[in-house]
Amino acid sequence: MQFKLLLAVAAAIAAVVTASAQVGPACESSCGNVSITFPFGTSEGCYYNSDFLITCNLSSGEPIPYLGDGNIVITNMSTTKGVLEILTFVGRDCYNSTGRVTRNGPYLKLRDVRISPKNKFVAIGCDTYAYFDGRRGNESDGTGCISKCGRNSLLTNGSCTGVGCCEVAVPEGLKTFEMTIRSLNNRTNITDFSPCSFAFFVEEGKFNFSTTNLTDFQSVSKMPMLLDWSIGNLTCDEAKKTDNFLCTGFSECDQDYGGPGYRCQCREGYDGNPYLANDCQNINECVQEIHECKPNTQCVDTPGNYTCKCPDGYSGDGRKNGPGCTADESTIIKIVAGISTSAIFLLIFVAWLYLVLKKRKFILLREKFFKQNGGIMLQQRISGDGGSHDQAKVFTVEELKRATNNYDESRIIGKGGYGTVYKGVLADSRIVAIKKSKLADQTQAQIEQFINEVVILSQINHRNVVKLIGCCLETEIPLLVYEFIPNGTLSDHIHNKGKSSAIAWDIRLRIATETAEALSYLHSAASVPIIHRDVKPMNILLDDNYVAKVADFGASKLIPIDQIELATIVQGTLGYLDPEYLQTNQLTDKSDVYSFGVVLVELLTGKKALSFDRPEEERNLAIYFLYSLKEGRLLRVLDERLQLNDVPSEIIQVSRLAERCLRVKAEERPTMKEVAIELQGILPSMIQKHPWVKSSSNEDDGEYLLKEPINDYECTNDGIVSNSSSSTFDSISKHTMLPIASGR
Known part of the structure; x- marks a missing residue:
């Protein structure tokens, strides 16, 4: 059986008290801790109608207010919120x-x-x-x-x-x-x-x-x-036509309330009970200190508002959020006359002192920044190398400011781990790229990094290496000025869907060949062998004709002629790092060969070297490519945007070359010179291939690279594992996923 508990007063028809009802001496203003205000009340004549009757029950010893004569206990009431x-x-x-x-x-x-x-x-x-x-x-x-x-x-x-x-x-x-x-x-x-x-x-x-x-x-x-x-069931406009409308005097209808009935509120600047006639009284903002007058003004109360009186000789609204007070014309003349004489003498003195100090400060700053940015170190390195064939121009700070419109953000064309690159136009109308190195705490390592790049680039003269035009050492942040390469990076073109279709396989092969020629030059033709140490598509720029330009030598190393390897802290980019270099810290020219092998794979597949968005076995592109190559799945991993129905012999040869470049043991990799020569022989434009390039047009190679997968490999929770113990893929899969100590 369902029981029902009466919580509230029954909706009995009650007599309506007219709007003239006022709170008299007999009306209770509270019951217990609850304040009682009209239209609520505890006795007839004190409430608007029976729905607003409050019963103050004293039976429990402590006064408890109830709504009506029922048992709804009231804990608080609000005439401003209507709750x-x-x-x-x-x-x-x-x-x-x-x-x-x-x-x-x-x-x-x-x-x-x-x-x-x-x-x-x-x-x-x-x-x-x-x-x-x-x-x-x-x-x-x-x-x-x-x-x-x-x-x-x-x-x-x-x-x-x-x-x-x-x-x-x-x-x-x-x-x-x-x-x-x-x-x-x-x-x-x-x-x-x-x-x-x-x-x-x-x-x-x-x-x-x-x-x-x-x-x-x-x-x-x-x-x-x-x-x-709320009051009744009539809207505010309807209730105004009746005799018992409650919003009178400085009380008005609450326009934000949508009914039923209507609610009252005191006008702005007034406070009180809006349901009682003439109870909304002016608020004295000055006495209550709730005004916005400025400290030097006088607050003057007005009905429903206040004004801020300005001091003598001043006029205005005097408010904090307004124009405040301004001096009258006569006051201004007096002030100006008193100040102007002193200001003229002071201005003359300051101007003279400024000109003297500016010249001295400019000279000192230039000397300071020149030393701070490694100017002396640069001079020593250049003289120690016997001087460069192509002397880089030393630009002034004003020349480069004009070239970049004071380094406007709209001139930024790239940001990297070592700085920001701006597009600039020199006085002779040459378009250049200006690199502003990052400078946090002006450490010795950063200075050496900057000087290293200047020295290396000043010694290089190759059509596929970005040319250093000059530098500036007079600013707090050192600057390098390069030739401007307008077509972005290789990474943009092979990973951007909107651009990748524009570079067909013959263009990609030519880019690979030109990059290999540049690296071969750095390794074996430069006066001092140079290891780039950060070969990746982001550091290969393309001009309007898609000619490759190797850039960013901030991580490069000069290798003494009598040395074949150099012990260094591991530095490079995850996905491109030579696994042997990663383990031994011994940097050789074969480290660049490995990184170039990853670039070849990116050109073939159109995929990034490392991506955690791909399945676990495909995250490291080099490992996955070698696995696919061995399993005869080459066509499946090639870039779909190449639109190939079968695999041309050139792609098979490049894939073979990439596999040799990616071998874990450096001694098993070809040199960059051998790589460059082999790529030159693969180019379709070559009428006759070099004898050292293997022909891959025979059926054996094609069948091997395109055959159905065999069961030499199996997938586990840890990745792809070979059942064979002597494959390149086995070895590389054990090394290339080691953590990197330093990356860019």
């Missing part, structure tokens, strides 16, 4: 081993007071279906929710999403509701659940579910809830 804070009963449905022992579903009926949509309807339990039916006007409305707990449910504190606790929003404008709580399974085995289910309305934010609520909530009988109220 009542009340305590509402908690509905419950309890069982023991014999069945249901308690069920009550509270209901509520209101008139000019409505259930606020700022409440939530909440149900607690592990076998609970709770809902409510309500009415607003002649329309019925309602909703509910289900709360369950499985035997292995993980209840979470603060979570009210259906496991142990559920909640739903409350429709707006409800004046009545009837709550029902049911068991979903008739509590067939109450030992698995809490003995009771609970449901209640509660102000949003005033209830936070705890897993202990399932067993200890029986002691809670009431929860905080909000009721909205």
